[in-house]
Amino acid sequence: MFIEASQSLVGGTTLTVFVAACGGETELGSSNRGSGSHTESTTVENAVIVPAYLPGSCAIQLEAGALMRFTVTNNRPTAAERLLEVSSDAARKARIITNVDIPPQSTVGFGEPSAEAVDPGGRAAAVRLNELDPGLRPGMPTPVTFHFQHADDTTMPVPVEACPTQAQ
Structure with a gap:
């Protein structure tokens, strides 16, 4: 014993x-902070580009554009933050559908659901990408830059959602 x-x-x-x-x-x-930085004021996480695919194929419908989903966390104790612009070579135009102030010490999901208890900021519409680059490929990342009112620009690789599986 x-x-x-x-x-x-x-x-x-x-x-x-x-x-x-x-x-x-x-x-x-x-590891899911795409910027790879330890920004204390503003962070972007869980970013993904979600294009429309041709039915029955894994080809991206370039003319249909895409949505970009991500979360932004404002770690400041008192000041609100605002996402001003998103830019990428993957699309000729990126449009922020909903301009929203990100309250201090909160997270806002752009195109992603948010839990109210954790996220007093709430949910905003996804960013719309138009006129996609023909070189965009499923599962591959592309650099995206997020421009903020207070924080420095954040550039990070954002993956393109993989082709959806199809039931046979």
Whole structure:
């Protein structure tokens, strides 16, 4: 019985060391922050371009444009933030459908649902991309720049949603 207790103690110590080592890595930042930065004032996350596909094919309907979905978090304690413009070589025009102030210490989902308890800012319409670049490909990222009222511009690779699977 003493041997079993010792083995449990050693196993628990090993587990504690392993958990502590993993915890240290999470302090470096989330891997889904496309900007790869540790911006303290404003962050953009979970960005994706969602194009229309030709029925029965994985070809993007360039003339149909696309929607870009993402979240913006304003970490400032008192000042609101505003997304002024989005630009990318992937589209000739990017239109912010809803101009919205992002309240202090809140997150707004552009084209994404938001939980009110976590997100007093709410939800805004997705950004509309028109006149898509013919080189745009499903599953591949393209650089997008987000221009803000207060924060510096943030440029990050934004993936194009992969071709939807089709039931046969």
